[in-house]
Amino acid sequence: MARTIVVTGSASGIGKATADVLENAGDRVIRVDLKEGDVTADLGSAEGVSAAVDQIADLSGGVIDGLVANAGVSHPTELSLKINYFGTVALIEGLRPLLAKSEAPRVSVTTSAATLQGNDPELVDLMLAGEEEKAIERGTALTAQGPQIGYANYSSSKRAISRWIRQVAPTREYAGAGIGINGVGPGQVFTGMTTDLFSTEEGRKMAADAMPTPYNGIAEAEHIAAVHEFLISEGNARMTGQVMFVDGGYDAQSRGDNIW
Structure with a gap:
């Protein structure tokens, strides 16, 4: 039976690949993006999120079976x-109330292998505490110190969302309602956001030094989409509560046995 799946950031990259894979498998996909899709919304603002939820509720008839929360940016800013x-x-x-009405609700979030890199613990704690105003203030201060320091905005955002997934997964609101929630942590991936980086030898070397991928090199968006497809499946x-690093071996190389 066809399932109704919401995919955010669906106009390009991993989001588009995931939406295409799901549609080709027979699912109904509600595509959400900033400028094009079934729903257009700015998911960086409270008003945009609220508008997106309302439109998705209307389009879905009040029930969705899955959500691939993929929309994101890699800015070294707040x-x-x-x-x-x-x-x-x-x-x-x-969207949790819409998911709870499904017989097999699933959520899969695009996080990043950058969650394993250096981050700002204070900023992560502020996000997890829901202190948005203070977090933005902290992030703005990091941004002011230049892109190298400002990168902590990105890595910290991915560390925080990865920890949030693990915190909420076993709760009454998620596990108790039958909603499975997991994350996918890509490493290096060919997408529109990385075109410039991978277009030069210098860029490729910089990426390889920061995040080595000993197993099969740089991924295509479809490789990440395949994992999302499984995680939201019945x-x-x-x-x-898992974060699956689809990173060509970066996690195993960087953390080794330390996870135990």
Whole structure:
């Protein structure tokens, strides 16, 4: 039976690949993006998230079976906090009542292998505490110190959303309602956002030094989409609270046995 799945950031990259894979498999996909899609909304603002939730409710008839919360940016600024964490959490929470009406509700979030990199612990804690104003203030201060320091906005947003997934997964609101929620942490991926980076030898070397991918090199968006497809499927009936690093071996190389 066809399922109704919402995919955010669906106009390009991983989001488009995921939406295409799901549609080709026979699911009904509600595409959400900033400028094109079934729903157009700015998921970096409270008003945009609210408008998106209302439109998705109308289009779906009040029930959705899955959500691929993929929309995000890799900015070394506080914009990463607004979209990658606060907007993502608000959208998931806003759509939770629609998911709870499904017989097999699933959520899969695009996080990043950058969650394993250096971040700002204070900023992560502020996000997890829901202190948006203070987090934006902290993020703005990091931005002012230049892109190298400002990168912590991005890595911290991904660390925070990864931790949030694990915190909410076993709760009454999620596990208790039958809603499975997991994350996908891509490493290096060919997308529109990385075209410039991977177009030069210098850029490719910089990326390889920061995030080595010993297994099969740089991924295509379709490789990440395949993992999202499984995580939101009815077949994924027991996995929740996990962040699956689809990173060509970066996690295993960087953390080794330390996770145990």
